[in-house]
Structures are given as structure tokens and as C-alpha cells.
Amino acid sequence: xADVHPSxxxxxxxxxxxxxxxDVIAPGHTFGTITDxxxxxxxxxxxxxxxxxxxxxxxxxxxxxLISLTYLTVKGIGIWGNDIPVGWAFDITNFVWxxxxxxxxxxISAILLLLRQTxxxxxxxxxxxxxxxxxxxxGIFPLFHTGRPWLAYWLFPYPNTMGVxxxxxxxxxWDVFAVSTYATxxxxxWFVGLIPDLATLRDRSQSRVGRVIYGMLAMGWxxxxxxxxRYETAYLLLAGIATPLVVSVHTVVSFDFAIAxxxxxxxxIFPPYFVAGAIYSGFAMVLTxxxxxxxxxxxxxxxxxxxxxxxAKVMLCTGLIVAYGYTIEAFMSWYGxxxxxxxxxxxxxTGPYAPFYWALIACNVVIPQLLWLRxxxxxxxxxxxxxxxxxxxxxxxxxIIIVTSLSRDFTPSAWGMFRPTFWDWSTFFGxxxxxxxxxxxxxxxxxxxxxxxxRTLVPEAKVEHEI
Amino acid sequence: MAEPLLPPVYGLMAxxxxxxxxxxxxxxxxxxxxxxxxxxxxxxxxxxxxxxxxHHTRLPLIVLIGGIIGCLSGFLLQLWxxxxxxxxxxxxxxxxxxxxxxxxxxxxxxxxxxxxxxFGMLALNGLPQPYHPVFNVARFAxxxxxxxxxxxxxxxxxxxxxxxxxxxxTLEPREVTVVAD
Numbered sequence: 001x002a003d004v005h006p007s008x009x010x011x012x013x014x015x016x017x018x019x020x021x022x023d024v025i026a027p028g029h030t031f032g033t034i035t036d037x038x039x040x041x042x043x044x045x046x047x048x049x050x051x052x053x054x055x056x057x058x059x060x061x062x063x064x065x066l067i068s069l070t071y072l073t074v075k076g077i078g079i080w081g082n083d084i085p086v087g088w089a090f091d092i093t094n095f096v097w098x099x100x101x102x103x104x105x106x107x108i109s110a111i112l113l114l115l116r117q118t119x120x121x122x123x124x125x126x127x128x129x130x131x132x133x134x135x136x137x138x139g140i141f142p143l144f145h146t147g148r149p150w151l152a153y154w155l156f157p158y159p160n161t162m163g164v165x166x167x168x169x170x171x172x173x174w175d176v177f178a179v180s181t182y183a184t185x186x187x188x189x190w191f192v193g194l195i196p197d198l199a200t201l202r203d204r205s206q207s208r209v210g211r212v213i214y215g216m217l218a219m220g221w222x223x224x225x226x227x228x229x230r231y232e233t234a235y236l237l238l239a240g241i242a243t244p245l246v247v248s249v250h251t252v253v254s255f256d257f258a259i260a261x262x263x264x265x266x267x268x269i270f271p272p273y274f275v276a277g278a279i280y281s282g283f284a285m286v287l288t289x290x291x292x293x294x295x296x297x298x299x300x301x302x303x304x305x306x307x308x309x310x311x312a313k314v315m316l317c318t319g320l321i322v323a324y325g326y327t328i329e330a331f332m333s334w335y336g337x338x339x340x341x342x343x344x345x346x347x348x349x350t351g352p353y354a355p356f357y358w359a360l361i362a363c364n365v366v367i368p369q370l371l372w373l374r375x376x377x378x379x380x381x382x383x384x385x386x387x388x389x390x391x392x393x394x395x396x397x398x399x400i401i402i403v404t405s406l407s408r409d410f411t412p413s414a415w416g417m418f419r420p421t422f423w424d425w426s427t428f429f430g431x432x433x434x435x436x437x438x439x440x441x442x443x444x445x446x447x448x449x450x451x452x453x454x455r456t457l458v459p460e461a462k463v464e465h466e467i
Numbered sequence: 468m469a470e471p472l473l474p475p476v477y478g479l480m481a482x483x484x485x486x487x488x489x490x491x492x493x494x495x496x497x498x499x500x501x502x503x504x505x506x507x508x509x510x511x512x513x514x515x516x517x518x519x520x521x522h523h524t525r526l527p528l529i530v531l532i533g534g535i536i537g538c539l540s541g542f543l544l545q546l547w548x549x550x551x552x553x554x555x556x557x558x559x560x561x562x563x564x565x566x567x568x569x570x571x572x573x574x575x576x577x578x579x580x581x582x583x584x585x586f587g588m589l590a591l592n593g594l595p596q597p598y599h600p601v602f603n604v605a606r607f608a609x610x611x612x613x614x615x616x617x618x619x620x621x622x623x624x625x626x627x628x629x630x631x632x633x634x635x636x637t638l639e640p641r642e643v644t645v646v647a648d
Contacts, residue, residue: 031509031613088641157548165553168545174570181574185581196611200509203608208519219595223610225493225506227592229516234588235527245577254571292554370585386566455510463490463514 061433104282363393537579
């Protein structure tokens with residue numbers, strides 16, 4: 001016989017407790033208030049002028065991306081500064097940067113779920129959206145770097161009249177599989193997480209169009225106990241599957257470099273150091289997005305200081321792993337006794353790209369040490385500025401790895417400098433515009449915080465019974 | 468009785484305000500001998516599926532099979548391409564250079580398992596489902612907000628419109644509604 005005490009729950013007086021920096025949700029919320037607060041952002045609030053301004057500004061950069069890619073398709077990749085010996089430059093730098101940013105979304109939604117970190121609940125939805133959009137931006141670069149993007153399907157193994165097949169011993173083809181699997185699994189994970197919330201929007205939408213569209217997307221979800229059980233099983237299994245996946249993706253990306261024999265690329269530390277760097281930059285991007293979003297939409301109840309602090313701690317930790325990676329790179333270039341490796345490091349420190357190297361050390365290693373201070377971790381503006389600095393630093397890291405090694409490899413007669421053109425910059429800023437534009441659309445049309453998972457954080461959600 | 472004139476009945480639905488009440492009611496309904504029962508809630512409740520007598524799902528097995536199919540097809544594809552269909556000498560490596568095939572095999576395993584998890588879950592749940600009788604209850608829209616529902620279906624052997632309604636009333640629900648089919 002179930003022995004329950006309904007009177008202890010659902011009573012507003014019992015749900016109120018004292019607020020503190022350790023709360024993952026502000027006190028006083030019930031199932032209803034959570035549902036109304038998050039769904040009203042999508043359903044009833046009028047679209048603000050600020051939203052239109054932001055959307056149009058980001059959209060203008062997305063148009064710049066369209067122009068850049070159109071011109072590139074017409075003229076070829078010669079419009080970029082890439083040239084022998086620097087055949088990979090901004091494009092691959094941007095690719096690795098975007099893919100890395102995506103990793104925090106999967107980490108928050110999958111790994112923190114397995115570790116039962118309830119604070120992930122209010123940030124996982126838009127972190128996953130960020131993953132999807134970042135992977136979409138990342139995919140643009142290798143696709144157009146092929147020079148003939150309309151033939152990109154040649155990368156996949158399919159029976160064709162030419163009788164040729166991909167070369168499976170190349171890390172570049174591993175990358176195709178890793179990134180396309182990552183994009184697919186991230187999209188599935190995100191959509192599965194959305195289904196119950198889409199049902200909420202369907203049931204609460206005032207307009208017929210909203211009911212029809214959200215209704216079709218919710219696929220008839222009705223919250224049956226049988227459905228929830230299978231749903232929770234699937235969600236947990238997906239989290240378990242996505243965890244090794246996210247580690248494997250940046251490992252494979254690092255193989256693009258580590259398998260080559262170029263000085264500065266051919267190192268065994270690349271996989272762990274790339275994965276840590278990916279999470280580092282990803283958490284920086286989550287903070288960059290979360291801080292303005294919680295201010296604009298008044299979500300301080302759900303994205304509390306505790307969330308920001310925890311993300312700052314993850315950044316500090318992964319930043320230290322990245323710093324360790326830089327140290328070991330420098331140490332091995334001396335300890336390994338290889339003169340080309342030694343020169344590579346010397347060239348990074350004092351060569352033509354040295355200012356970027358030192359800027360990267362400042363952004364990724366020196367300035368983030370401020371996160372040791374509690375005052376900085378609890379200051380929202382300071383965290384926002386730090387997150388931007390880390391984003392810049394992680395972009396510089398990929399630029400340094402790619403361009404310094406390619407521009408000066410073995411024989412001085414084969415050296416050459418890389419200088420970005422207007423189109424390098426326009427494509428890069430164009431993808432940032434596309435990314436921000438997609439985030440704006442997402443915030444307007446989908447619940448940016450998982451409503452059903454937030455309901456489980458309310459005290460009344462706890463069922464107490466003995467059989 | 469004028470039974471043939473009544474609209475067909477899918478079941479009787481009781482509404483609760485609190486997950487504890489729902490779980491308690493679900494236990495009572497099972498104990499009373501009802502078997503065709505479903506409970507509806509706006510959030511996953513761990514105890515609930517046990518309470519309505521739904522214990523196991525085959526989903527983990529489906530995911531395992533999906534993963535194995537992905538793994539084998541990924542590896543065999545690479546082996547066949549590299550050793551049979553299009554053998555080329557890359558840095559003197561053997562045609563069956565299996566260690567180089569591990570990353571793609573791994574990714575295919577993940578892809579197979581993830582597709583099996585999502586589409587297996589949807590298929591077992593019978594989704595997408597454009598129509599279901601429970602949506603005929605107007606207040607059921609709150610099942611995705613803050614209300615909890617328990618439905619005893621008419622196909623249950625013990626189901627009797629009057630008798631079952633009287634039984635549901637003893638569980639102290641907010642109200643009991645007839646669900647039209």
C-alpha cells in the first residue's frame with residue numbers, strides 16, 4: 001500500500017525556502033509558474049524591438065556570408081589568403097573553433113546528466129541548440145574549402161559510375177564520419193528533449209497556427225507513464241552514447257593534425273588537449289550567450305549565479321588542462337631533441353606570428369586565472385568579459401597551430417607567409433552572424449529552457465511513498 | 468437502457484493535483500484489479516510506471532542491436548572497400564589495415580545506436596499519433612502543465628461505467644470525466 005502525504009506537498013508555504021547562491025532554481029516556483037514563465041517567452045510576449053534589431057544585425061552578417069560564399073563558388077578559393085605552403089588557414093581554424101564550441105552543449109546535456117548534476121537542467125536546452133548551430137557553421141568551412149562544394153557528396157562511400165571509393169586510412173575521411181555523426185546525434189538528442197515541451201506549447205498556444213505546428217512537432221505526445229518510461233530510458237541511453245561521441249569527435253579533429261608529420265602537429269598530446277580546449281571554448285560560449293539571455297528575458301530565477309559560477313569553474317579547470325598542453329608542447333619541442341620541433345617553438349615565440357602566440361597565452365592562460373577569485377566568479381560582467389577573452393584565445397590557438405606550422409616547416413626555401421584577405425574575414429564574421437541569427441530564432445520560437453526538466457526540480461515533484 | 472445511443476466510451480479519467488496523489492491512486496487502481504490503466508503527467512515520475520504495472524521496456528535491447536549493426540556494417544564497409552572493391556597502396560600498409568578503420572567503425576556504432584534509441588522509442592510509444600481519445604477531455608490540456616491524470620480504459624474486463632466511476636471517486640480526485648472514443 002502506498003503511503004503518501006499529499007498535504008506535505010503542493011502547499012505553497014512548503015515550497016518556499018531561503019534563497020542562496022547554491023540554488024539551481026529560485027524559491028517559490030511551482031509546476032504552473034515554471035510552465036507559464038518559460039512558455040510565455042515563446043507564446044504570448046510581443047516580439048520586442050531589441051529582438052528585431054539584434055536579429056537584423058546578425059542577419060546582415062549572415063547575408064555577408066551568403067555573398068562571400070557565392071563569390072567563392074564563382075571564383076574559387078583563391079579569393080582567400082590560402083596559398084602554398086599555407087593551404088589551411090582561416091577556414092580550418094574556424095572549422096576547429098566552431099566544432100569545439102559545440103562540444104560544451106553535448107557535455108552539459110549528456111555528461112552532466114550522467115553525473116546527476118541538476119544544475120545542468122536550465123542551461124542544457126540552449127547549450128544543445130548552440131551545439132547544433134555551431135556544428136552547422138563549422139560544416140560550412142571544409143565544405144567550401146573543397147573548392148567544389150557541389151561535389152562534396154564524393155566524400156561519402158556510395159557506389160558510383162567512376163568506380164572509386166573513399167580512402168579510409170585518411171583522418172580527413174574519419175572527420176567526415178565523426179562530424180556528420182555528431183551533427184546527426186546532436187540534432188536527435190535536441191529534438192527528443194524538445195518533444196514534451198512542444199506538447200506543452202501545443203496545449204498552451206492561443207493561435208491556430210501555433211497549435212498546428214507545435215502539434216505536428218510534438219507528434220501526439222500525451223505524457224503517458226509508459227511513454228515517459230521509454231522516453232527516460234532512451235534519453236539516458238542517448239546521453240551514454242553521446243558521451244564517448246563528443247570525446248571522439250575532437251579526438252578525430254586532432255588526428256587531422258597529429259597524423260601528419262609537420263612540426264607542431266605530430267604530437268600524441270593533441271587528442272586530450274583538443275578535447276579540453278573544445279570544452280573550454282564551449283563553456284566560454286555558453287556563458288557569452290547565457291549572460292545576455294538571462295538578462296533580456298528575466299530568467300535569473302532559472303539561470304542563477306550558481307550556474308554561472310559552476311560554468312566558471314569548469315572553464316578554470318579545462319583552461320588549466322589547456323595550459324598544461326601548451327607547457328608540454330614547449331617542453332617536448334626541447335626534450336624531444338628534434339631540431340625542426342625546436343625551431344617550431346622558437347618560431348612561435350619570436351617569429352612573424354609571435355604577437356598572436358603571446359596574445360593566445362594571455363587570453364587562455366594568464367587572464368582566466370582571475371577565475372580563482374570568488375569575487376570574479378560571482379560578478380556577471382566580469383564573467384561575460386572573460387568568456388569573450390577565452391573565445392578569442394581559443395580561436396588564436398587554432399590559428400597558431402595551423403598557420404605557424406604550415407608557414408615555416410622544414411626547408412626555408414619553401415616557407416611562405418599567410419595574410420588574410422577581406423573574404424577570409426567576411427566568411428568568418430558571416431558565420432558568427434549566422435550563428436547569432438539562429439540563436440535569435442531559437443529563442444523566439446522554441447522554449448530555450450527545458451520546461452519538463454525544470455518541473456522535476458520543484459519540491460512537489462518528489463514522490464514519497466513506501467510499499 | 469439507452470446504451471446504443473450513447474457515444475462510444477474510451478474510458479474514465481480522474482484528475483489529480485499532485486504527483487503523490489497520482490502515484491497513490493495508481494497503486495489503488497492496480498490493487499482493485501484494473502489492468503488497462505494509463506497515467507499521464509507533465510513530468511517523468513519514476514514510481515509511476517511501476518505503479519501502473521509497466522515494468523520493462525525492450526528499448527535497451529533495440530539500442531544494443533542498433534549499435535552492433537552500425538559497428539559491423541561500418542567495419543565491413545571499410546574492409547570491403549579497402550581490400551576488395553578499391554584496393555590502393557597507402558604508405559605500404561596492408562589492404563586490411565584494420566587499426567585505421569577503428570575511428571569510422573566507432574562513429575558508425577554510435578550512429579546506429581543513437582538512431583535505434585530515438586526511432587525505437589518513438590515506435591514503441593506509437594508516435595507520431597495524430598489522434599488519441601484522451602485529448603477529447605478539455606482539461607487534459609493541463610496534463611502538459613501542472614495536472615496529473617489517471618485513465619481506466621473501457622476495454623478493461625472489470626470496467627463498468629457506473630461502478631468504475633464510483634471507485635475512482637473514492638480516490639479523491641479533483642474530478643472524474645468520461646473520455647469519448
